[in-house]
Amino acid sequence: MTQAAGQLRAILDEVSAxxxxxxxxxxxxxxxxxxxxxxxxxxxxxxxxxxxxxxxGASVGTVGExxxxxxxxxxxxxTIDVDGCDxxxxxxxxxxxxxxxxxxxxxxxxxxxxxxxxxxxxxxxVDYGRPGLAGSAPLSGGEAEREFGPRWAxxxxxxxxxxxxVAPPYVLVSSSLxxxxxxxxxxxxxxxxxxxxxVDPTMRTAWPDEVVRRPVIEDGNNGGIRxxxxxxxxxxxxxxxxxxxxxxxxxxxxxxxxxxxxENPFYEPLTLDQVDELWQDFQRDWARHLSAIQVVAHSAGxxxxxxxxxxxxxVISEVCCASRGDLPLQxxxxxxxxAGGHLASQLG
Numbered sequence: 001m002t003q004a005a006g007q008l009r010a011i012l013d014e015v016s017a018x019x020x021x022x023x024x025x026x027x028x029x030x031x032x033x034x035x036x037x038x039x040x041x042x043x044x045x046x047x048x049x050x051x052x053x054x055x056x057g058a059s060v061g062t063v064g065e066x067x068x069x070x071x072x073x074x075x076x077x078x079t080i081d082v083d084g085c086d087x088x089x090x091x092x093x094x095x096x097x098x099x100x101x102x103x104x105x106x107x108x109x110x111x112x113x114x115x116x117x118x119x120x121x122x123x124x125x126v127d128y129g130r131p132g133l134a135g136s137a138p139l140s141g142g143e144a145e146r147e148f149g150p151r152w153a154x155x156x157x158x159x160x161x162x163x164x165x166v167a168p169p170y171v172l173v174s175s176s177l178x179x180x181x182x183x184x185x186x187x188x189x190x191x192x193x194x195x196x197x198x199v200d201p202t203m204r205t206a207w208p209d210e211v212v213r214r215p216v217i218e219d220g221n222n223g224g225i226r227x228x229x230x231x232x233x234x235x236x237x238x239x240x241x242x243x244x245x246x247x248x249x250x251x252x253x254x255x256x257x258x259x260x261x262x263e264n265p266f267y268e269p270l271t272l273d274q275v276d277e278l279w280q281d282f283q284r285d286w287a288r289h290l291s292a293i294q295v296v297a298h299s300a301g302x303x304x305x306x307x308x309x310x311x312x313x314x315v316i317s318e319v320c321c322a323s324r325g326d327l328p329l330q331x332x333x334x335x336x337x338x339a340g341g342h343l344a345s346q347l348g
Contacts, residue, residue, distance in 0.1 A: 088135035102178030118313035138223020169194035195246035243291035
């Protein structure tokens with residue numbers, strides 16, 4: 001009990017009242033100390049239970065029939081019909097702005113599991129499955145053979161959030177290919193976003209000869225979206241550059257292609273050194289396009305949110321905190337360094 005109380009006292013002595021209000025990192029540290037105090041002072045049987053998933057149709061909004069689907073982590077999911085396709089969605093917590101995860105190509109939402117416990121407890125957290133993924137129904141009939149660009153996927157996400165009763169503003173958080181969808185959402189409905197975090201987004205322009213060698217990205221193997229490379233890059237290129245308030249690009253570390261080269265040498269005739277440099281150029285291009293702050297991880301690979309969840313959760317928390325006060329986003333270099341990253345640009 002004495003150690004926990006001393007931990008909390010030291011943190012409070014270290015920061016000013018202004019820092020307490022504005023620093024999400026400080027809030028995380030205080031919350032950890034409070035939890036330690038709770039464990040020390042409260043009998044085991046009467047401790048406050050962790051937040052449980054919100055059942056759709058209760059405090060979030062009515063969404064129709066509940067199918068009782070559970071994902072690999074045991075959390076509850078429900079499905080909602082969006083233009084004839086039943087999409088799976090998981091909503092936990094409550095509070096605004098709502099954090100909405102956009103998975104990587106073929107992702108089922110489990111890639112965020114390392115991150116979820118580190119997020120602010122006073123906000124709604126949403127993840128969903130695109131068609132054929134994470135419990136969502138596959139595209140059927142002729143739609144399974146059609147090709148859809150990221151704009152279509154952004155429209156589908158918007159329809160899902162509306163039907164689920166999750167109201168804007170949102171903080172969209174994407175991984176890899178999900179960045180395409182985030183970008184189109186931001187370009188089309190910027191007024192609905194309180195902020196955005198792109199984790200190592202897929203490039204806005206193709207690798208040399210990639211459109212010829214890989215004309216379509218298959219989003220999963222079972223009726224998922226077929227993203228046409230050429231048309232997708234065209235949509236991204238033609239989308240208006242709508243700066244997103246409080247936007248951050250969190251990039252994998254410099255040299256990660258050299259440390260963990262892909263089994264398929266799709267990048268040839270480029271060398272791995274050239275690929276690594278080109279990937280960082282792609283990340284800077286996204287930051288310029290969205291007038292975003294860029295953060296680069298010290299050592300994380302492509303899935304930064306898996307390798308350095310403290311870094312990504314810190315950025316998300318700061319975006320949420322700033323949006324609630326309608327403040328510009330300010331990231332502390334010290335906090336980022338302790339979490340596993342550094343500021344590469346301050347365009348935001």
